[in-house]
Amino acid sequence: MQRLLNIMPLSRWLQTYQTQHFVSDLIAGIIVAIILVPQSMAYAMLAGMPAEYGLYGAMLPLTLYALLGSSRNLSVGPTAIMSLMVATSVGELNPESSTQYIEYAINLALLAGLFLFLLWLLRLGDIINFISHPVISGFTSAAALLIITSQLPHIIGVEQAQKEEFIYVLVELWHSLENTLPITLILGLVALVVLWFFLKPLPSLLKRSSLPVTAQQTLSKTGSMFVVVLSTLAVALFDLEQVHQVKIVGAVLEGLPALSGIVVNFDLWSRLALPAVLIALVCFLESTSIGTGLASKRHERIVPNQELLALGAANLGAAFSGSFAVAGSFSRSAINYNAGAQTTIASLISAVLVCITLLYLTPWFYYLPKAALGAIVIVAALPMIDVSSFRRCWNFNKVDGLTMLTTFSMVLALGVERGILFGIACSMLLLIYRSSRPHIAVLGRAGESRDFRNIKRQNVSTQNNILVVRVDENLYFANTRYVEAYILQHCAPNSELRHLVLSCIAVNFIDASALETLEGLIIKLRNMGITLNLTEIKGPVMDRLNKTPLFDHLLPGRVFSTTDDAMGALASVSPH
Amino acid sequence: MQRLLNIMPLSRWLQTYQTQHFVSDLIAGIIVAIILVPQSMAYAMLAGMPAEYGLYGAMLPLTLYALLGSSRNLSVGPTAIMSLMVATSVGELNPESSTQYIEYAINLALLAGLFLFLLWLLRLGDIINFISHPVISGFTSAAALLIITSQLPHIIGVEQAQKEEFIYVLVELWHSLENTLPITLILGLVALVVLWFFLKPLPSLLKRSSLPVTAQQTLSKTGSMFVVVLSTLAVALFDLEQVHQVKIVGAVLEGLPALSGIVVNFDLWSRLALPAVLIALVCFLESTSIGTGLASKRHERIVPNQELLALGAANLGAAFSGSFAVAGSFSRSAINYNAGAQTTIASLISAVLVCITLLYLTPWFYYLPKAALGAIVIVAALPMIDVSSFRRCWNFNKVDGLTMLTTFSMVLALGVERGILFGIACSMLLLIYRSSRPHIAVLGRAGESRDFRNIKRQNVSTQNNILVVRVDENLYFANTRYVEAYILQHCAPNSELRHLVLSCIAVNFIDASALETLEGLIIKLRNMGITLNLTEIKGPVMDRLNKTPLFDHLLPGRVFSTTDDAMGALASVSPH
Numbered sequence A, B: 001m002q003r004l005l006n007i008m009p010l011s012r013w014l015q016t017y018q019t020q021h022f023v024s025d026l027i028a029g030i031i032v033a034i035i036l037v038p039q040s041m042a043y044a045m046l047a048g049m050p051a052e053y054g055l056y057g058a059m060l061p062l063t064l065y066a067l068l069g070s071s072r073n074l075s076v077g078p079t080a081i082m083s084l085m086v087a088t089s090v091g092e093l094n095p096e097s098s099t100q101y102i103e104y105a106i107n108l109a110l111l112a113g114l115f116l117f118l119l120w121l122l123r124l125g126d127i128i129n130f131i132s133h134p135v136i137s138g139f140t141s142a143a144a145l146l147i148i149t150s151q152l153p154h155i156i157g158v159e160q161a162q163k164e165e166f167i168y169v170l171v172e173l174w175h176s177l178e179n180t181l182p183i184t185l186i187l188g189l190v191a192l193v194v195l196w197f198f199l200k201p202l203p204s205l206l207k208r209s210s211l212p213v214t215a216q217q218t219l220s221k222t223g224s225m226f227v228v229v230l231s232t233l234a235v236a237l238f239d240l241e242q243v244h245q246v247k248i249v250g251a252v253l254e255g256l257p258a259l260s261g262i263v264v265n266f267d268l269w270s271r272l273a274l275p276a277v278l279i280a281l282v283c284f285l286e287s288t289s290i291g292t293g294l295a296s297k298r299h300e301r302i303v304p305n306q307e308l309l310a311l312g313a314a315n316l317g318a319a320f321s322g323s324f325a326v327a328g329s330f331s332r333s334a335i336n337y338n339a340g341a342q343t344t345i346a347s348l349i350s351a352v353l354v355c356i357t358l359l360y361l362t363p364w365f366y367y368l369p370k371a372a373l374g375a376i377v378i379v380a381a382l383p384m385i386d387v388s389s390f391r392r393c394w395n396f397n398k399v400d401g402l403t404m405l406t407t408f409s410m411v412l413a414l415g416v417e418r419g420i421l422f423g424i425a426c427s428m429l430l431l432i433y434r435s436s437r438p439h440i441a442v443l444g445r446a447g448e449s450r451d452f453r454n455i456k457r458q459n460v461s462t463q464n465n466i467l468v469v470r471v472d473e474n475l476y477f478a479n480t481r482y483v484e485a486y487i488l489q490h491c492a493p494n495s496e497l498r499h500l501v502l503s504c505i506a507v508n509f510i511d512a513s514a515l516e517t518l519e520g521l522i523i524k525l526r527n528m529g530i531t532l533n534l535t536e537i538k539g540p541v542m543d544r545l546n547k548t549p550l551f552d553h554l555l556p557g558r559v560f561s562t563t564d565d566a567m568g569a570l571a572s573v574s575p576h
Helices: A002-006 A009-014 A019-046 A051-056 A060-068 A080-092 A098-121 A125-130 A133-156 A166-179 A182-199 A201-208 A213-220 A223-238 A240-244 A266-297 A304-320 A330-338 A345-365 A370-384 A387-396 A398-414 A416-434 A477-491 A512-527 A539-545 A550-554 A563-570 B002-006 B009-014 B019-046 B051-056 B060-068 B080-092 B098-122 B125-130 B133-156 B166-179 B182-199 B201-208 B213-220 B223-237 B240-244 B266-297 B304-320 B330-338 B345-365 B370-384 B387-396 B398-414 B416-434 B477-491 B512-527 B539-545 B550-554 B563-570
Strands: A440-446 A452-454 A466-471 A499-503 A531-535 B440-446 B452-454 B466-471 B499-503 B531-535
Touching: A009 A060, A019 A051, A019 A080, A019 A133, A019 A213, A019 A223, A019 A330, A019 A345, A019 A370, A051 A345, A060 A304, A060 A345, A080 A098, A080 A133, A080 A266, A080 A370, A080 A416, A098 A125, A098 A266, A098 A304, A125 A266, A125 A304, A125 B416, A125 B477, A133 A166, A133 A182, A133 A370, A133 A387, A133 A398, A133 A416, A133 B512, A166 A398, A182 A201, A182 A223, A182 A240, A182 A370, A201 A213, A223 A240, A223 A345, A223 A370, A266 A304, A266 A330, A266 A416, A266 B512, A387 A398, A387 B512, A398 A416, A398 B512, A416 B125, A416 B416, A416 B477, A440 A477, A452 A466, A466 A477, A466 A563, A477 A499, A477 A512, A477 B125, A477 B133, A477 B416, A499 A563, A512 A531, A512 A550, A512 B133, A512 B266, A512 B387, A512 B398, A531 A550, A531 A563, B009 B060, B019 B051, B019 B080, B019 B133, B019 B213, B019 B223, B019 B330, B019 B345, B019 B370, B051 B345, B060 B304, B060 B345, B080 B098, B080 B133, B080 B266, B080 B370, B080 B416, B098 B125, B098 B266, B098 B304, B125 B266, B125 B304, B133 B166, B133 B182, B133 B370, B133 B387, B133 B398, B133 B416, B166 B398, B182 B201, B182 B223, B182 B240, B182 B370, B201 B213, B223 B240, B223 B345, B223 B370, B266 B304, B266 B330, B266 B416, B387 B398, B398 B416, B440 B477, B452 B466, B466 B477, B466 B563, B477 B499, B477 B512, B499 B563, B512 B531, B512 B550, B531 B550, B531 B563
Parallel strands: A466 A499, A499 A531, B466 B499, B499 B531
Antiparallel strands: A440 A452, A440 A466, B440 B452, B440 B466
């Protein structure tokens, strides 16, 4: 029992839990629920599922994360990116019916959950280190663009395109502009304006009011709910569905989800495996980056490995309650924090409210127009397009900018899965390419001091028979040939040269290729009558080199602790 | 004209060419030809081509390299690895007839040559930097094993296996042991013993003799020729082919090659493209590493870009004279150097001798037994199995050892092409994984000095309100999360902490992911009431960071040139 409690961070928090904490959690839970209900339905539509499946994904997953998660504020449930990834992954498998579509989505969540569990068991959370920031950023921006274009048909009232390629969707959209339904368009635009009003001008207007802060916060978060209620009323009262063909959500299944939909089908699972791995990685990546940010505001840390367990459980929970893959939501987690949530009790309260919605309120959503849900998705996705991040990246470093641009265009051109894989491969290749031509400096003595500096940057004195070179990079396979060529090029024309001193102050590791190259360099230099000497080797590198015969092979070359020592000892020595 | 001469290193060497140089070149050219003729025919057999095609590959390619190459001693022509790669690449395309097989091999050489030309035009020779030493070493050893097993059927006198997988070939060999032809086996074993005798005991025996050094050298290199002549005589005199079913080379086409075999077939070319790229890379890699080694013995350097041109021309030459892909041969280049060749005139002489062989001597090879050629290939491939290199690699660094082992087993399991690609991918992933958990040290002041050292390695003094941390690695996407987690973990429990000092002395570059993480870290630390300060930033990193708003965001944290300066300034400051 104690062990079970130990793996539940919530049980620790409850040891110091007080009434005032519960009041804060209650308020935060209600505020989050107000945005969670419409968002869940909207993201279900984005994922290609009926609206109630979004609500399912906001109940059990939220509860499981609340029990197991190490972040007090992360709000788990359907998110825009997850829904997009589900839609593309399932869509590519060409399900034959909507029942099969739902089945595929459920099993995708199952596999993603199992993969997160596997990472937890193997403590392999480090796997996300292979995904660089430019890749994530390029991916997110492209995904947001895909999400927004996917919702535009709902706003203008036409059928959605069947393919996922961005260009194709745009062309389809262009062709269907003439079929725009005016009343649907008006509904959609009004919804967008109302959502924008709640997002931008309202909070500052409220600040000037005399309302208590909690009421201000709650009010400013009711935008989505307001749009849902108002647009539903409009459709129902003016019979917009019959008269103006406004598309509505229709019958939302009442009651709690049945535990079904999971099938043991290895053929299906093998086809879902790669998308599931990518969804799990993106889920973990998004959630932990949101979680760390919020935790630091409390002087706390999240435990990445605990997050693997909690997110794995949340996705399994999604699968068992018949829903699709979930992750931590950026917007809802921030709202949860700002509303003052103290523990994940707030999330449990949100889950209970979603449950009540499912039990008693679903008939009220019958006339909810899809245009309103589309508007909610668009407004949530807009901030994900991050142009400034690209500009910053490009200015800082062309290589990173290129990675971001590549990922962005590949996600648009090839789809989310292949796009992100392409971006990851690209970032690795460019990383290796970048360090394949390291900065190398020829050094000289600065004045009468013991310090040796770059002859190009400072006024230094050198000796004809000794060349001092410093490589500002780890020595490994990608740069070892370049370093060797540089050294031989600087040694060959100088017939007076007798000693080469290689300063290893900036070398944090040496791999087998570099070791091999050093061995070869010793012989090549010896053929020229030059000795190789090493200085300022770092502790860990020294430990490793001591296991090899390199230092014996150096002879008569030697290892010195400083370049100054080397110069003193070598100045008078002839090598042979 | 002058420009044309400029791209021919030979024309420069000829400006100081003297009679004594020509005598040296003549002797070296003859010695190399003595080994080149039998080796070429043997490697043709390994490549799955008739014997004369090996001789074709030893004529025009050798001549073109002699005119364009920047190495005085590299001997270009058929090599064991190239022949193996040709055999597997062409074999995988399932040619329908031996005519088609030859056509495929010729077009493969054409594409490899064009790809080398392309690299030359784009000056992209650096591409080989992506292939690490353990990958090359694992690849070579596995290739040697494949080469040797492929020749064993010739030695025991059975049919060759049709598949390329190592295990399959071994099983086939096991099953066909019962069909061993005794006389063929005896011929093969005798050939192996004779070759071994010429390789090992003979040179030392000759050294004790009173023969001139040139004669000694020439004699010790005649092993292959000796085996060829002797075994041919044995087969012809005792009618071994008819009586004992000894397989012979048969009619070797007399005369020079016809310029044919190249077809413009984009479908074929697209299927040959990937193998051609890999063959070109391995050719460039092998040749330049042999070339650099020999050049350094003369205090010279080879020009990698010139080598791309020369090797590209050599492979195009191979294609136009109807042969298969060629590269610099390790054994023949070393023989060329040791025999005293001064310029590539030696190679031109070898080429002329091969030409004479083709014109007048081919009928003499009719009775040459395949067992003898198999023995020549085996003896040439044996030294390529490099167990000591694996042991050294493994002892030095488990990661490199693992890369080598992976490449080795993947080449055996999946074949040469997929094996080398797998090895390259593996070395990149492991490289990134290795640097994803860098060495990080908490520092303290060593005694009363200005130096700060690792608190775990030395006796140092620290201050409660300042934490000094040094990261011994470049900051980039794969390790940035680890570094952040490490810092937050060390900051969270210490409530007295006010300043964090991050020493960047070992940081040679910072990528966009790390910049983003630093920006986030500033905020997270500020949330805890701690400032972030940077010290000892290197010049190139500083230049780059100055383009970003990072230093403004640091405030009230600052940038100091030394840790000592930082400690002095921060000791008395409270951050907020």
